[in-house]
Amino acid sequence: METDYLKNKFEQKNYNYYGKFLKEKFSSKVFKIIVDAGFTCPNRDGSKGFGGCNYCNVDSFTPGETRKGGTITEQVLRGMERAKKSYEAEKFIVYFQPNTNTYAKTETLKKYFDEALSVSSNEIVGLSVGTRPDCIDEEKISLLQSYTKDFNVCLEFGLESIYDETLVKINRGYSHEEFEKAMKLSQNKGIDLCVHTVFGFPWETEEQMLAVADELNNYKIQFVKLHHLHVVKGSKMAYDYKKKPFKLFTLEEYTDFLCKFLPKLNPEIFIQRLFGISDWDELIAPNWKLKKTLIQNYIENAFVSRNVFQGMNYTQTKN
Numbered sequence: 001m002e003t004d005y006l007k008n009k010f011e012q013k014n015y016n017y018y019g020k021f022l023k024e025k026f027s028s029k030v031f032k033i034i035v036d037a038g039f040t041c042p043n044r045d046g047s048k049g050f051g052g053c054n055y056c057n058v059d060s061f062t063p064g065e066t067r068k069g070g071t072i073t074e075q076v077l078r079g080m081e082r083a084k085k086s087y088e089a090e091k092f093i094v095y096f097q098p099n100t101n102t103y104a105k106t107e108t109l110k111k112y113f114d115e116a117l118s119v120s121s122n123e124i125v126g127l128s129v130g131t132r133p134d135c136i137d138e139e140k141i142s143l144l145q146s147y148t149k150d151f152n153v154c155l156e157f158g159l160e161s162i163y164d165e166t167l168v169k170i171n172r173g174y175s176h177e178e179f180e181k182a183m184k185l186s187q188n189k190g191i192d193l194c195v196h197t198v199f200g201f202p203w204e205t206e207e208q209m210l211a212v213a214d215e216l217n218n219y220k221i222q223f224v225k226l227h228h229l230h231v232v233k234g235s236k237m238a239y240d241y242k243k244k245p246f247k248l249f250t251l252e253e254y255t256d257f258l259c260k261f262l263p264k265l266n267p268e269i270f271i272q273r274l275f276g277i278s279d280w281d282e283l284i285a286p287n288w289k290l291k292k293t294l295i296q297n298y299i300e301n302a303f304v305s306r307n308v309f310q311g312m313n314y315t316q317t318k319n
């Protein structure tokens, strides 16, 4: 695609950034409030396995505020108050994030979602639900659809890898075929779809990771979250890493990778995250020793200096 067209489209950055989506959609300062409803995951509780994904420690990506617990209403109110004070937030998206947030009966999900969305009807504008491809069905999709009349609804799937060999190695507990089925079931339902990926499993080649862009381009998804692999305390991977450290991305290498990945990605997809974020107390490696904004600036500056734009090599696929 022509870079002049892409420059115009993205306005301030070299990629379709999430802040632009929020601004255009809500015309106010919108902040996500993370809520922990106490779910688990099927690869933790024994239904598909034990121990969860081998790189995961839920605490490493759950903010301290959320870890304080409380009812859903208390968590939403606490999160809103903090976001108003610290970021002058005006509107809110309630984000059911930790663990698998559709891993329960539909009536239980309805109870939780209804409670969260009713806390402040004039300030809450969206519902975002993080889940796994093997924990969604038509009934749950219908429930989420029922909220789209009044709220922006986003369903977020962990893809992590498109390779079954990796999915087995990291103990995900399902195959890539289930991701494909989940996407087909969820797309075109008035629900925004977000896909979360992880790059840097030491056995995956660069070519294999770049092919993820082609797979994402096959679906009608609105958002992606791109993450580099983190080894965090309390995970099975941390144990393996301690026994025998393996190669992880440096910031420079990950930036080089993104400079190849981004041009392949459909420019209509908004990017919610360019890299992984873990609590510093939980992170073992790679520690890039920079704050989030400095990492963001480093990567974005590389896009500019190398004249890299999301979608510049994108060719329309079947969707």
Ligand code: SF4
Binding pocket: 040, 041, 043, 044, 051, 052, 053, 056, 057, 058, 098, 099, 100, 132, 158
């Ligand atoms: S990565 Fe997600 S699905 Fe895997 S164990 Fe952690 S919360 Fe559960």
